Amino acid sequence: KEKHNDFSEKPHEMSRIKKVIGIVSGKGGVGKSLVTSMLAVTMKRLGYNSAVLDADVTGPSIPKAFGIKEKASGCEFGLFPVKTKTGIDIMSINLLLENDTDPVVWRGPIIGNTVKQFWTDVIWSDVDFMFIDMPPGTGDVPLTVFQSIAVDGIIIVTSPQELVSMIVSKAVKMAELMHISIIGLVENMSYFKCPDCGGKHKIFGDSHIDEIAQKHNLKVLAKIPIDPKISAACDKGMIELFEGNWLDPVAKILGG
Ligand code: ADP
Numbered sequence: 664k665e666k667h668n669d670f671s672e673k674p675h676e677m678s679r680i681k682k683v684i685g686i687v688s689g690k691g692g693v694g695k696s697l698v699t700s701m702l703a704v705t706m707k708r709l710g711y712n713s714a715v716l717d718a719d720v721t722g723p724s725i726p727k728a729f730g731i732k733e734k735a736s737g738c739e740f741g742l743f744p745v746k747t748k749t750g751i752d753i754m755s756i757n758l759l760l761e762n763d764t765d766p767v768v769w770r771g772p773i774i775g776n777t778v779k780q781f782w783t784d785v786i787w788s789d790v791d792f793m794f795i796d797m798p799p800g801t802g803d804v805p806l807t808v809f810q811s812i813a814v815d816g817i818i819i820v821t822s823p824q825e826l827v828s829m830i831v832s833k834a835v836k837m838a839e840l841m842h843i844s845i846i847g848l849v850e851n852m853s854y855f856k857c858p859d860c861g862g863k864h865k866i867f868g869d870s871h872i873d874e875i876a877q878k879h880n881l882k883v884l885a886k887i888p889i890d891p892k893i894s895a896a897c898d899k900g901m902i903e904l905f906e907g908n909w910l911d912p913v914a915k916i917l918g919g
Pocket of ligand 1: 690692693694695696697698722851852887888889890891892894895
């Protein structure tokens with residue numbers, strides 16, 4: 664695998680990982696974890712082996728969305744990811760902490776190191792697509808993660824409530840700095856489809872995502888509606904059952 668920078672670490676020698684996609688956002692709460700989970704599910708449904716590396720150490724929400732109750736196990740060679748019901752490999756800090764509700768109050772360098780170990784010390788045996796739920800923003804921690812893991816491309820998740828123009832500019836700069844290509848943008852909470860009238864309502868107003876994408880020569884890959892069924896599926900740990908084909912265009916690009 665081609666190295667993206669001088670700092671990137673080698674994955675565990677028993678790991679076999681083909682493609683690594685980072686999912687980034689400007690701040691928390693826009694649906695980055697949701698998009699990460701749904702991408703892993705979408706690729707799994709298409710027959711690929713998919714995995715999620717939960718690098719959002721201070722707000723880990725991946726295990727809950729998949730309803731994972733067990734903890735990660737290890738052997739003398741390394742740690743094993745936990746498999747979801749449909750066979751997606753997951754590693755998250757919550758699979759290592761004894762108590763899920765313990766807050767992670769570590770400082771940046773420790774968090775960076777933990778994520779690095781999810782890459783170097785976990786045995787990811789046969790992964791076609793690994794999706795990394797990145798820490799939000801473009802600060803120290805996401806930068807460290809990008810430096811230590813050879814990411815093939817990133818997907819930027821935005822929502823219409825944000826200053827999307829600024830977030831996209833920052834993410835573009837970060838990607839350039841790290842020599843990582845941007846696969847495109849996903850707009851979450853784009854609209855609400857009324858179950859009664861069938862009309863599409865733009866709850867947060869017009870988003871301007873298309874103009875912003877065009878300005879940076881990026882693709883808008885998907886627009887995901889606000890859907891109470893999505894949040895219910897996350898809450899119940901049943902994200903693998905989500906209905907909707909919003910991310911199929913992304914799958915097409917990734918699958919080639
Ligand atoms: P982030 O990873 O960006 O912090 P999450 O993916 O954890 O955000 O999403 C925050 C919350 O919003 C979660 O409870 C999630 O279920 C909910 N949510 C995200 N996107 C949608 C959506 N399109 N429709 C309904 N609920 C959503």
